[in-house]
């Protein structure tokens with residue numbers, strides 16, 4: 001398992017994409033069920049500061065990936081650690097490729113019906129051999145949850161991608177995870193919406209220069225309340241580096 005450090009009290013695993021995939025593969029082949037893979041980014045780190053329950057849930061996760069340049073920068077600044085970006089959206093697709101290659105079955109839970117259906121179509125085309133053994137949109141009623149858990153278990157899926165947004169997806173896993181027989185659960189937030197194009201991900205150029213956050217800001221100005229957390233986060237990291245012992 002990769003080394004785990006803390007950024008402003010929030011745990012983060014020192015992995016790059018290759019390491020994340022090796023860890024995920026080991027977890028899929030291990031004996032424990034419901035191993036959680038969660039994404040750590042500045043927005044999440046700030047949210048975790050305000051939510052003790054969520055922070056505790058993250059602490060118990062099997063793999064905490066440095067989801068974006070903010071987390072990578074903070075890890076390098078605070079611990080000098082060698083760490084690479086592992087965007088959750090890319091890890092998900094790489095896990096689909098791994099699943100197609102190794103015959104792991106996958107299940108998708110979350111997002112709007114047309115997004116869920118469209119994303120599964122796209123992924124099945126993109127990764128020939130990918131066995132999607134089930135999918136449900138993210139608007140299942142509480143009374144149907146037992147049936148959903150049974151459906152996931154009966155599907156024989158080893159990997160569950162859960163796309164309810166945070167902290168909804170973590171709360172769901174906390175409640176139902178113990179009953180699941182899947183090996184790996186990745187929280188993927190709004191990733192399916194980016195696959196279908198319902199929400200735009202930054203083009204290559206912006207990603208290469210680590211400006212994905214800026215692209216999203218100009219395309220969805222209402223994200224300003226979310227993005228404003230970035231400078232706050234930077235200041236917190238700088239304060240910890242230079243002013244705490």
Ligand code: UDP
Pocket residue numbers: 110111112137138139163164165166168188189190191192193
């Ligand atoms: N969503 C859902 N059920 C709900 C509320 C939201 O499936 O009851 C889905 C929504 O359709 C979207 C995702 O959860 O696909 C939320 O994406 P967001 O970008 O807000 O999540 P984040 O990546 O920021 O955690």
